[in-house]
Amino acid sequence: MRTPVEWLAEYVSLPVGTTAAEVADALLRVGFEVEDIHTVPETTGDLVVGQVLSIEELTEFKKPIRFVSVDVGPGHGPDGSDQPREIICGARNFTVGDKVVIALPGSVLPGGFAIASRSTYGHISDGMICSVRELGIGTEHDGILVIDADTEIGIDARDLIGSHDATIELAITADRGYALSIRGLAREAGAAFDVPFVDPAAVAVPGRDGAGWPVTIADPGCGRFVTVRVSGIDPTVPSPFWIRRRLQAAGIRSISLAVDVTNYVMIELGHPLHAFDSGRLTGDITVRRALAGEKLKTLDGSLRTLAAEDLLVTDESGPISMAGIMGGESTEISDSTTDVVIEAAYWDPVFISRAARRHKLPSEASRRFERGVDPAISAVAAEAAAQLLTRYAGGSVVGRSDVLGTLPVAPVIPLPGGESARLAGRPYERSAVVGRLEQVGCTIADPQADPLQVTPPSWRPDLTRPADLVEEVARLEDYATIPSVLPGAPAGTGLTGAQLRERGISDDLAAAGLTEVLAFPFVGIADFDALGLAADDVRRSTKVLVNPLDAERPAMRTTLLPGLLDAVTRNISRGARDLSFYEIGQVFLPRADAPRPIHVGVDRRPTQPELDLLDASLPLQPRHVAVVLAGAFERPGWWGGGRDGSWADAIEIARRIGLTAGVDLRVVPAEQAPWHPGRCASIRVADRIIGYAGELHPGVVERLGLPARSAVLEIDLDALPARATPVAPRISPFPPVHLDVALVVTKEALAQDVTDALVAGGGDLLESVRLFDVYSGDQVAGGSKSLAFALVVRAPDRTLTAADALAVRDAAVARAAASTGATLR
Structure with missing residues (x-):
């Protein structure tokens, strides 16, 4: 979520002089991951608003070149005069009368690009008409930045392009969908700074007269469907520059006024909207599941085969929108659209999440719906978009409707007085608990009761149990105030x-x-x-x-x-x-x-x-x-x-x-x-x-x-069996006797069996037996092999005689002969 600080400051009274870095630190302190802070690169020198007076097409060159005369306002002309400046420009997206941003000679644009008067294409180019990219406020390649027609000529363009503003980029976790909006983040900033917050959704809206558009909700996946119909708009009117600039700072591309206002309201309030061309709607709107074999060509140009689980907005012609994800081409706003139906609906998050993944079609709308949108402000969002549309494109609102399905019911959560201290590890004053929960938007029936009966706000579906409320109190009171105390480790027994x-x-x-x-x-x-x-x-x-x-x-x-x-x-x-x-x-x-x-709950020990x-x-x-x-x-x-x-x-x-x-x-x-x-x-x-x-x-x-x-x-x-307690070996001080024995056995006989027999026959005086050679050549009978063993014979209490050692050897060989049929070679 990219959040312009200027936009945020409209709804929260930030302390005077607060920087973007301080706002980012405050949001980080209350649990939001700050990924980056984006600022507009510095431009030095004169950057002013000008108006195009004339355009001369220079056709003698390989590429189209225009020689443009621009009124740059009093005192900004050549040598400080009021005269226009003449500038060479290759862009073709502006006409006579348009207001543009002019970098005068001596100014330096982002990237160290110095502007000077110079001779080019047979004329003197006395400045530069700037694009969004050259000003460092975007990456669009659509040509020159054209600003609103009512902008005063000659004023400093830095305030206009937001060079004083900064955008904070945040990583929003899946459980905080409300924070995907200026409304939600302004509330969090207000709590972090402990300053007043003004809710942009706390406005009165006109009553619903039922004339927006006929709607039938035929599936429980839709809890509310609000429509506002606007008629008589001018489709040629561009979006005002301030809307385009804010959308661009928020990472949204400007498309057209009707689309831009729905995106603007989505970013501000967190409630996605969709606009239909009412002239292309056929009959009543019905919300239902997809039928077998149905297809929908979405706004991205893809023809999609729908699944039976997909939730759709349809009319008599069939599917016209994939609910909560993306609209269809058949009712798309075009350059000739004059009548618009604005939709603000509440969709079950599970339906949207599954459909978006099923079709691999994530969108800004689905991103918010699958995390939970505030169903209480659907009418507010639709009305806000309608007012912006009529304000800049003319026309009027000709009808409003609000069709209700089954909306989620906020639970009443009991919060015992000592629960916050028990779960967080530090005590909190009752006033702090009540104050923080009210800052979050919760309603408390009686602040003096115990337990507190807390009702979460409609935009916080993640608050369902006392632990969730304690987490809100702990993070807003600052996790850093919770003492870090390592538990006493019990005495260890070491490795097993x-x-x-x-x-x-x-x-x-x-x-x-x-x-x-x-x-x-x-x-x-x-x-x-x-x-x-x-x-x-x-x-x-x-x-x-x-x-x-x-x-x-x-x-x-x-x-x-x-x-x-x-x-x-x-x-x-x-x-x-x-x-x-x-x-x-x-x-x-x-x-x-x-x-x-079996399934075992987490409410008790199994x-x-x-x-x-x-x-x-x-x-x-x-x-x-x-x-x-x-x-x-x-x-x-x-x-x-x-x-x-x-x-x-x-x-x-x-x-x-x-x-x-x-x-x-x-x-x-x-x-x-x-x-x-x-x-x-x-x-x-x-x-x-x-x-x-x-x-x-x-x-x-x-x-x-x-x-x-x-x-x-x-x-x-x-x-492997457990190892016995190690005992130090007894080392005999008396000399060993080394003997070699070669035994002939059948080829099928196992050396391990022969070894075991030698050990068993040798008794306590046979210290070790080691196989060192296996032979099966011409010197042994066919079907036989010779196994040569090295024997070590030693007594713990005396020096053995040759006779003693030979007796041990003979006993070992005898046992091997009896057990395996071995014969001495």
Whole structure:
């Protein structure tokens, strides 16, 4: 909302000498966001009003040039005389007798454009006839600024063009539609400065005689329809310059007098109007919903197919206006219009908001109607427009009508005496509460009663409960007066065990050279298809958002892999080659038997059964960790060649996660999409699967454009058992015995099973077991493989003999042989 301070000052008694910056600060203090302050650029030297005396067309040049004689008033002629000045001008939008703005030689226009007498096109140009753009008061390209015919010649044009004025640009929130007007902002400025405010809508209007135009309201979306008919106007009369200047300062383009006065009243009072050419109306006006197949060509030239929910203004010919949004071409005001019907209606905000978005047709009118217009001033607004129209274009008002539908009823809100202090955090005197609410426009039945019975004004549909009234008091009394007191923080217990474990895992992965990412947390069917998930895969069962951020990814993720892989492909598309990413985040797994969530109001705390039911309706939300290794995992350098990541690296990272979490993880071969069926392992705690690791399926790699043999892992962190209280390890002071054992097993045997058997057979003296080689060449029987293990044997209380160490080794091998069929190689 662009608000000229001069216009604002007509209705609020600003203190003498108040600057635009001070007005902006005051509006900011009472809750309005100030975006900018616009001022007219300075012009130095003589800038006067002149009148065109004659125009000579110079046709010998490539473009049309005019040699103009202008009366610039006493003492402003050449050498201080009263004689006219002669000026070269290329614009063609003015005629003999027009009043224009003249920059005399020696003046400097905005942008440092100095004016001087100079020879051009074979004549002396003694000054400059100015356009809106050259004066710095607009950006129009329509030519010279032509001002009102009754303007005195020779006066300083600065006051005329508003060089002393400034415009404050405000961002108005959706709940304060009343502030999209000079009326609303002047009221706020009056409250901010605590000075008198004069309501421009507080005027008497003539009675309704029913002769405006016959109107029938056939839909509850229209609460009031006021018409004023004006006949006999002169369609050639231009809008007075003061109206054009104010509209331009407010960001509205001047079109014609009939349209300009409706826009002027809309900006001043906040009530949009529409003008119909009564000669083009056919029969009575009816407000109704659109019929199937109806179309309307709106004023922007677009032929629009209407929906059944659209609210229309119609006559016997069909739709003539999209209610509250934009009029139709069939009844548009033209250059020959002499009879006008001015409409001032109240429309339900919901209808207007939905229609404007449905047709992608926002307008100044819809912007106000969808935020709530004051229905009490419809007649005032229509009458104001009619009076301006007849004042400048002649004619007369020949009829007025006012048809009522169902208007909103203002609630009576009880406000207990201590409510303001309870909600705002500081006490307020009763007189301050009453005074501020009256400044807002509220009516209070008895200022001494408790609770106060407060009726909001018709222009404030946002005031519906006591908290809204307290907010008005608090902002007008200044939020800065509310003390900032931090509540006492209870003694903290620190991070939970799960939080500490998660941070430890994240730190360890980062230390291993991986980069943490926060991927887009929503997925779509295409993501699951790219991963090659089967139609019945449980991960395809998702919760779909009602209002998704991305229409192609409307569901909450059930796995971290789509977002993580998307981050990899995006980086590859931007030239990255070797990537190692990880993410720790929630996934959302719908429950098969989840109850429907219940609606719980905000007037009380939910009961425990209600909370339990709400919790049960939510999907499970475990935290997962996922890793992607694409390209080189170890980069080449002077130390040697590099190495691409593989399934072994993904599994080793899984082991690192288990080590950091203090949990022994088992690795067992598995098949699970989207992993390669021969290079995938399940990650287990005992026999419970908590995740998978390995290389991606070649089809997935190809579909996503990833490097060959890219590896991924995903583990459910919440499935890890709680870590036991750490105990410092006992370090034996006695020397270890290092032994190597090579066991031959079938190719189907799992190294993890052999390792478990060695540990179980070795007993307490077997300190550690590590697989360091796997061989399946010619030196072992077909269908077999050799697993080589490094054993560390040590006693806590003595030095072991060779016999002791060999006994431990033999017991471990015997157990492995019994459990897995292993034979010593």
